[in-house]
Amino acid sequence: MTLLQPISMGHAMAGHDFFTEPDLPRPDVSPETARAVAAEHFGVEGTVEEVGSHQERNFVVDAPSGRFLLKVANPAFSDEELDAQVRGMLHLSTTAPEVSVPRPRLGGEGGYVVRFGVDGTVLRARLLSFVPGFPLIDSPHLAPAVVGRLGALAGRVASGLADFRHPGLDRITQWDIRNARRVCETLMPSMTDRGRAGAVRDAVEASCDRLDALSARLRVQAIHGDITDDNVVCDRERNGRPFPSGVIDFGDTGLGWTVGELATTCASVLHHAPERPLALLAAVRAFHRIVPLTDAEIAALWPAIVARSAVLVVSGVHQGRVDPTNAYALRRQEHEWRAFEAATSLPAEVAHAALRDALEPRDTPKRPGRPAPARGPAGTPLLPTVTEAGMTVLDLSAGSEVLREGTWLDGDAERRIAGRMLAAASTATSRASAVICRYGEARLTRTRVHDDRAPTTVALGTEVFCAPGTPVAAPFAGIARQDGPGSVVLRGDGADLRLTGIRLTGVPGGRLAEGDPLGEVAAHPLPAAEPGAAVGSLFVQLCTIRDVEPPAFVTAETAGAWREVCPDPSPLLGLDCAAPGEPTSRNVLDLRRTALAGVQEHYYDDPPRIERGWRQHLSDLDGRTYLDMVNNVASIGHAHPRLTAAAGRQWDLLNTNSRFNYRAVADFARRLADLLPDPLDTVFLVNSGSEAVDLALRLAQTFTRRQDVVCVAEAYHGWTMGSDAISTSVADNPNALATRPPWVHTVLAPNTFRGRFRGEDAGARYVEDARRVIGEAVRSGRPPAAFVCEALYGNAGGVPLPDGYLRGVYEAVREAGGLCVADEVQVGYGRLGHHFWGFEQQGVTPDIVTIAKAMGNGHPLGAVITRRDVAEEFSANGYFFSSAGGSPVSCAVGMTVLDVIEDEGLQENAVTTGGHLRRRLEKLATDHPIIGAVHGMGLYLGVELVRDRDTLEPATEETAAICERMLELGVIVQPTGDHLNVLKIKPPLCLTAESADFFADTLARTLRDGW
């Protein structure tokens, strides 16, 4: 039977001491009791449901007056402690009003804490307002902005509590990182997994030693102590991301290190992306902006994160034993272990370097790293038989000239290229020679395609390729030890020298003097690629921290920090073999901002520095390779060798203008004309789509002796006076509709998905609208010279025109004496797969066709193809000339592009791969209501994102955020359409099924895990 008795507040007790009472099973309280307590003590009648807690019992109470949380305290905690928590919440509501925190409710007896008895045991409860929202713990992915907001929230709370004083803060809790060593010692017996226990013990000892050395310099204040992904509540931002806005669960409030508040938050971020522990830097930066950390606090932060993660692991296991029915605690154990592994995946020195870098303003000159250990006093080089003159540096960066034609995709590229260079050198000279790969270089050869993680590309040492058997000597005195097969570590005064790929000649181990032989370079483990070309390779790495085996290659994100402990081994070789410093993507962006017009926009807020392309891939300076889903201009793929060769050959021979008589311009014009149906037989060659559209307008205006043009809404046709005048897309120009010149007449966008007319008769109604506009223009004395339209609605995201639309409108335009222009700049040239030209899909023949983009694969090339009579009429304007339009190089490029499209079956590929991709995307749409429609055909597709499938409210902000997330996962895709809510999918036509799957998988992951 449950007894409910009000009990008066007793005498204040001292705070709880975890070490005298480490086991805190939750008090035994049923939901019925909770319901009765809420009703009788707080006057709140409602339904009750229990929610998880480590050491308390929590119940959500739903009452007509609102939602509350009834917290039944663990009896181990004193009244003072409970009061401190309540006062802490009240304090924060004034010092940090922007942070939502629970509001405590006064009980019937006038206090915030009420007492009641259950079967003779006295328990205490508080009733708090329920802070609405959801926690972050269930969001698998946390965007950098979300991690930053979490850090900012921790900063606001730490700052808001800095002046909070209360005797109940003085307690000894398990969660106060100051107690981490003792907590782990106390609870460690619960860890029966000896491997895990050992790892935790070592990590705690090392971290706590560091913390002890710093503790006198660490600020202590009132902290919440548990601002984690579980204890923040979030709203949903417009872009769909969680927005951490409130903090709950003040049960761990007490005195602690200021930096402990942040460490606790950081530790809770780790399990979301354990492979990227430095993702938590976003939280650190944001916290630091609100509560600037001192040098000592920065030094303490990572050890505190490790200590906190260790405490969580040990406590989780322990709690599981004390309270085996606590499913809440059990579920978290896997997260906790993952976080611990992530925290310990970086040595403390490396993490410290990363934190210092993150918190220093970007313009501060770099601290000089530790001086690299030079050779010993006698100056013995590591490879005594190889002179500086015999060394050649091999550039493996994204900008390397030797990594042509995708050779970097060959897993054995480094050795092959080095082998060839060595073979060439040995025939040129009889001297011993070596090929050196640079220290600190992000090697493109280490990239991975179709991978959602950043690759480990940056070399933390130098690699020497040379003849097997090349002698290796100790460059300084030290103690040598073998470290696995083919690996030796020479421990010198300031650093360990690690050599991998060595064959020992002497007895491994022991003290060596400078110049003593260490061994010889071993043959590369892979069999010789070319006959007689056995190659040895030696990886040379220095490390200034002991007992750490640094990786040979790391991600660009961690490279800066790692380089501080793995200095440049150049002095040991006698050749400067560090990769040259390159401006970062930020530097380049800053320079661009100073020099280039701001309106010449760039993709992404924080774009990678893209420096190489190959087929459907783009690689950045860090050696990360992205799948390119936007470059329709690169129709046959980036860096196509046939195109490079053809352009190079033509540049070598001749490049001039079309007033000269050379064969290429005649051949190319003929070939283009032959691609079009009669009577389209006459070609003008220009340099871009804008020029082509502009010229098409002038042709029509001259031919008809009229000025006016009919175009469709939501269109983009270019930037020149004429092409801009008929560009109506408000995404490209927010004022477009209001600022069209009087000679431009806009008809409704024939969009059957979200346009004014949908369903069966939509096509006819859009034609009717166009007829009306044309009729009005005629009646007002401004009959149209032309109607211009994309034959598949590219700018709107690949939306097909309704059946019969162009036929109907062309008829109306021609009845009014105008010409019909098909803008095929985006959708023509085989991209649609089933048709070479978009207008074919509509069963019409235009009077003028404009093309560009794909025809030059990025080389500036455009064309207008029309009827001879229309072209002839243009002579009324004098002659036509474009300096580079139709130049020999442009024509060679244009011919080669067409050859490749034919020879490689790229139009057919648009049918098969595009069809496959479309099916994958349609399947995705069945699982994710945010996908309103999949538009397009072939390899011109659009995934339209909506907030609601009925209202079709465009998911504009979500689309932008999804594109950012896709970039992080290795895919380049961008929004299009007037609402910027359509993912435009128009990759190089050589896209493979594997690439299409990678895109679909990445989109699926983004939609599932959040962005």
Ligand SMILES: Cc1ncc(COP(=O)(O)O)c(C=O)c1O
């Ligand atoms: C349909 C259409 N027409 C014309 C143009 C203008 O082409 P360009 O950028 O080559 O001047 C574009 C460019 O995006 C386009 O999409």
